[in-house]
Amino acid sequence: MPRRNRYQFGNLELQKRTKGPDVWIFRYRDRANPAVTRPAITLGTTRDFPSQADARRAAEGLRLQINSGLPLREAVTFQGLLDRYVSEEIELGELAHTTKEVDRSRINSHISPKWGKCLLKDVKPYLVQGWLRKLPVAPKTKGHLRGLMYRLFEKAMLWELTPIERNPMGLVELKGVSKRLRAPRILTEEEFVALLNQLLQPYRSMVLLAGCTGLRISEVLGLRWHSVDFERLVMVVKEGYARSQVTKLKSEYSEDELPLDPDVATILLEWKRLCPESSGDWVFPSPRTTKPYDSSSLRQKMLKPAARRAKIPGSIGWHTLRHSYRAWLDDSGAPLGVQQKLMRHANISTTMNVYGGAFMEAKRKANTSVVQRVLAPNQSK
Structure with missing residues (x-):
């Protein structure tokens, strides 16, 4: 009888270094080669992630990847979704290079600082709508951010991180997102x-x-x-x-x-x-x-x-x-x-x-x- 794959959380280890700060390591079981020593992925140093909680959040995107296709046993943070999107869509995906760079910038500058620590299930459309309306950026940028949030939730449903249903970001309403802060310069x-x-x-x-x-x-x-x-x-x-x-x-x-x-x-x-x-x-x-x-x-x-x-x-x-x-x-x-x-x-x-x-x-x-x-x-x- 074939062995049933179980959801794995992986393990965090703090490795001591003789020079420089200690390093957080994430280990997991490779299902393709279960007899082999568990692979290790370096997350970053204690300067990058001072606490174990910080390192655990950083590892969530990896945990979601290694459990792809298995039922979730733990609440997913929005940062986990962002990490997986960066890994699969930006670093390995087929998006245009400029689109990847712009998406990465918007995630790092706006989305991750605001929503990264929230649970995915707690990122509600009315909260996102309020955030975007108050954000001190150009209306067009707000429209692009809403579009990226919509795409992130589409991927969350594709990867079975959230139930497949109407995309909640489709409920976010913004006025004047096509307006410019100033008219484009036209040369005579x-x-x-x-x-x-x-x-x-x-x-x-x-x-x-x-x-x-x-x-x-x-x-x-x-x-x-x-x-x-x-x-x-x-x-x-x-x-x-x-x-x-x-x-x-x-x-x-x-x-x-x-x-x-x-x-x-x-x-x-x-x-x-x-x-x-x-x-x-x-x-x-x-x-x-x-x-x-x-x-x-x-x-x-x-x-x-x-x-x-x-x-x-x-x-x-x-x-x-x-x-x-x-x-x-x-x-x-x-x-x-x-x-x-x-x-x-x-x-x-x-x-x-x-x-x-x-x-x-x-x-x-x-x-x-x-x-x-x-x-x-x-x-x-």
């Missing part, structure tokens, strides 16, 4: 040209491409030459590059064929003749590393100083260029459906969706209209 066409005039290559081509296509900066940095078809005057965005990692695109709608205006193509071809070689075939490789640049460093050391030299008021960032492109499209009279396709949004609104798919020529016409308005005055000087 004259300001954009003034910004370009303050830049040398490759930065000039980076800003030109972002402002004349609406690409996100991660997509600009992740662009490879083989994705740019100069004969057909199109390019396909397939991936991004952020925080030294190749990243997935924001959504399936982001991977689309985009028109390349002839004037923009000419400037890119000029840059291609000067571009350093790289094994990754990158359009914008750093000559020092042969890998794409870091967007944050570029913003601080290149984009903002250039804006100051161009006497552009206010603070601008990479997304300013995407917002500006969207505004220029709107001002050019481009149909909403075409705008949606050029911006590669999954949804802008129901009204926009009724326009359906935009043909390449319609997208090209709208794109060229913006590029000509932006570049023509500069070329005539």
